[in-house]
Amino acid sequence: MKLTGAQILIKMIKSQGVDTIFGYPGGAVIDIYDELANHPDLRHILVRHEQGAVHSADAYARAKGDVGVSLVTSGPGATNTVTGIASAYLDSVPIVVFTGQVNSALIGNDAFQEVDIVGITRPCTKHNYLVKHVEDLARTIKEAFFIARSGRPGPVLVDLPKDVMTATIEFEEPGEVHIKSYRPTYTPNRKQLTKVVELIKQAKRPLIFAGGGVVLSKSSDEITKLAKRADIPVTASLMGLGTFPASDPLWLGMPGMHGTYRANMSIDSCDLMIAAGVRFDDRVTGRIEKFAPNARIVQIDIDPTSIHKNVSVDCPIVGDCKKSLALLNELLDKEDSAEVLGDKSQWLSQISEWKSTMPLRYDQGGEIIKPQFVIETLHELTQGKAIITTEVGQNQMWTAQYYGFDKPNHFITSGGLGVMGFGLPAAIGAKAACPDKLVIDVAGDGSIQMNIQELSTALEANLPVKIVILNNRYLGMVRQWQDLFYDKRYSSTPMECAPDFVKLAEAYGATGMRASKPSEVKETLEKGLAAEGTVIMEFVVEREELVYPMVPAGGGLTEMLLV
Amino acid sequence: MKDQKHIFSILVDNEPGVLSRIAGLFSGRGYNIDSLSVAQTVESNASRITMETRGDDHIIEQIIKQLHKLINVITVIDLTDKHHIKRELALIKVHAKPEHRAEILRIVDIFRCRVVDVGHEHYTIELSGDEEKLRAIMNLLKPMGIIEMARTGAIALARETATKNSN
Numbered sequence A: 001m002k003l004t005g006a007q008i009l010i011k012m013i014k015s016q017g018v019d020t021i022f023g024y025p026g027g028a029v030i031d032i033y034d035e036l037a038n039h040p041d042l043r044h045i046l047v048r049h050e051q052g053a054v055h056s057a058d059a060y061a062r063a064k065g066d067v068g069v070s071l072v073t074s075g076p077g078a079t080n081t082v083t084g085i086a087s088a089y090l091d092s093v094p095i096v097v098f099t100g101q102v103n104s105a106l107i108g109n110d111a112f113q114e115v116d117i118v119g120i121t122r123p124c125t126k127h128n129y130l131v132k133h134v135e136d137l138a139r140t141i142k143e144a145f146f147i148a149r150s151g152r153p154g155p156v157l158v159d160l161p162k163d164v165m166t167a168t169i170e171f172e173e174p175g176e177v178h179i180k181s182y183r184p185t186y187t188p189n190r191k192q193l194t195k196v197v198e199l200i201k202q203a204k205r206p207l208i209f210a211g212g213g214v215v216l217s218k219s220s221d222e223i224t225k226l227a228k229r230a231d232i233p234v235t236a237s238l239m240g241l242g243t244f245p246a247s248d249p250l251w252l253g254m255p256g257m258h259g260t261y262r263a264n265m266s267i268d269s270c271d272l273m274i275a276a277g278v279r280f281d282d283r284v285t286g287r288i289e290k291f292a293p294n295a296r297i298v299q300i301d302i303d304p305t306s307i308h309k310n311v312s313v314d315c316p317i318v319g320d321c322k323k324s325l326a327l328l329n330e331l332l333d334k335e336d337s338a339e340v341l342g343d344k345s346q347w348l349s350q351i352s353e354w355k356s357t358m359p360l361r362y363d364q365g366g367e368i369i370k371p372q373f374v375i376e377t378l379h380e381l382t383q384g385k386a387i388i389t390t391e392v393g394q395n396q397m398w399t400a401q402y403y404g405f406d407k408p409n410h411f412i413t414s415g416g417l418g419v420m421g422f423g424l425p426a427a428i429g430a431k432a433a434c435p436d437k438l439v440i441d442v443a444g445d446g447s448i449q450m451n452i453q454e455l456s457t458a459l460e461a462n463l464p465v466k467i468v469i470l471n472n473r474y475l476g477m478v479r480q481w482q483d484l485f486y487d488k489r490y491s492s493t494p495m496e497c498a499p500d501f502v503k504l505a506e507a508y509g510a511t512g513m514r515a516s517k518p519s520e521v522k523e524t525l526e527k528g529l530a531a532e533g534t535v536i537m538e539f540v541v542e543r544e545e546l547v548y549p550m551v552p553a554g555g556g557l558t559e560m561l562l563v
Numbered sequence B: 001m002k003d004q005k006h007i008f009s010i011l012v013d014n015e016p017g018v019l020s021r022i023a024g025l026f027s028g029r030g031y032n033i034d035s036l037s038v039a040q041t042v043e044s045n046a047s048r049i050t051m052e053t054r055g056d057d058h059i060i061e062q063i064i065k066q067l068h069k070l071i072n073v074i075t076v077i078d079l080t081d082k083h084h085i086k087r088e089l090a091l092i093k094v095h096a097k098p099e100h101r102a103e104i105l106r107i108v109d110i111f112r113c114r115v116v117d118v119g120h121e122h123y124t125i126e127l128s129g130d131e132e133k134l135r136a137i138m139n140l141l142k143p144m145g146i147i148e149m150a151r152t153g154a155i156a157l158a159r160e161t162a163t164k165n166s167n
């Protein structure tokens, strides 16, 4: 069968089980778009900015637990994807980004809309390719998907010169992917896990620390089973929220800079930490020398570079979180139940004391809306079942603290890179992946303006999302630092001039609502969530509310500023 | 922890961009490259990179893991603590005034190197050896005036007999 490069591309994308791609056309990919018109079974969602295409693909991947795909043109189309790719890289999200490229004969000549996107994205992709010959195309695409989703997942970019897309060859199905230099270790070392069994039996104050790797390896059942089996309290990083139900009594809340008092105190006091799929980011550890000073640390990760990188570990386990935790549970099942459970009453009562003396708290008076109250009410009304995306800043931290995630893949945020402008395109991507779910972007007034153009994408593609703007008329998180550490010199953080978000929504053809009083919060949310189509709900909130607790950068986890 | 010099032998896919991935990894993460040499191996689809770098144990561990993580890296061997043979090739162009020629040739003879190009004013000497030998001859030639010099950077291979038991 003779096929063009463009036909091979689409065939290979479909053969990976992909039904949706996010993209934006241009000269270098016009042949691909021309072919795409023949494939109604491959949905193309036309974004309004290529950064949005990548964030949408990222969230699509995370909501669905599969790979997300975007397609953009050469030059500016390609450079516009870089922020999205970097975010997916730091959060280990499997996406494949196809970029158009000028004719291969022109590469290197500074041709119109030529950039070396493979060079530009080398440090922020798991791997990338320039396809020089149409004969290599099918195999390269298959490899790209394989690399994106296997091992520690991540973004892969494939650069496609225009002449490769128009060339015709006899199509041959590529064989199984076999890359001799790439063999991730899935199966953990059993001996190491038997050591963990002993550590669990000896521990008086154990703790589980789950991260994004638990979401990626779909092992939240295994984490939950482990916690219950041995009665071990659980904390989870921003990326790991939802891997263990927040409604469970063993839940500690998130640790770190804006972690709960009890999570940070527990890390400080625990004598055993079982860390799974985490990379000990500085936002989590605080001052590294003071992190979990009394604990023996077990670290499970599929990526050996994550181990011993920031924190030195007593029992490293290289392997897939799901396989490792399943094996650990299997080994524990063979042990005497009472011995595994041990007597944790003192430990658990210490934790509940921390919880009751220093809970997350805010005071909702009668006049001004507290942002935390909006999130709590949102949780109540959605019963924790919505997929929540966020922007970056205080809005993101309050969502992490107050929404109470019970399930994985329901909280989608730009964790490692912290990209303002992530939430709206992410909501659109999540909605495309899970059309039956309610999808909500919790936004700040600053961040929402960074990719607001994606409202048109949501409307045109009929992917209704709800946007909750916590409007404090500040770049709130930066202002928080200025408030606490820079003598309240609010240099360039007030955002006095902003659009009327209600009118803005209407201008795009969406619905806009505003609440300014605490008494209006519930009603506005109820109406907005129930309304058909895309809705912006703006909440005019307390301007100078701060996110607490807060561990100042470089401080130890117990050095929390509390309300 | 103290910085130590390490020598790695890295087998990589012989593909465009691979060197840039490795160089980018080192510059992006702030690791040092002291010397680097790259060429195709027996099989045309693989190249061997010999690299000298420095770091404490923690950094060296990360360097090895990070190198392994690159898709195009096939194997990474740290030769530092293994028996290995290490060589470097240098070409040295030195002023050869008539009154110095005999002395230069004597040095060349002692160090078992060769004069590969002769001019009215200069000799070009080809020399291979380890770093110490290179430094020694450079010091001896310096007084005559070294015009220019090119070095390959170290290349190294593990010794067969010694590697059988170690991994």
Ligand SMILES: Cc1ncc(C[n+]2csc(CCOP(=O)(O)OP(=O)(O)O)c2C)c(N)n1
Binding pocket: A391, A392, A393, A394, A395, A396, A418, A419, A420, A421, A443, A444, A445, A446, A447, A448, A470, A472, A474, A475, A476, A477, A478
């Ligand atoms: C693209 C980008 N630029 C700058 C920053 C730095 N930054 C982090 S939080 C923040 C303020 C965000 O303001 P807003 O969206 O209003 O959220 P708030 O903190 O007020 O809830 C800024 C500027 C960032 N994270 N991302």
Ligand SMILES: [Mg+2]
Binding pocket: A444, A445, A446, A470, A471, A472, A473, A474, A475, A476
């Ligand atoms: Mg704000």
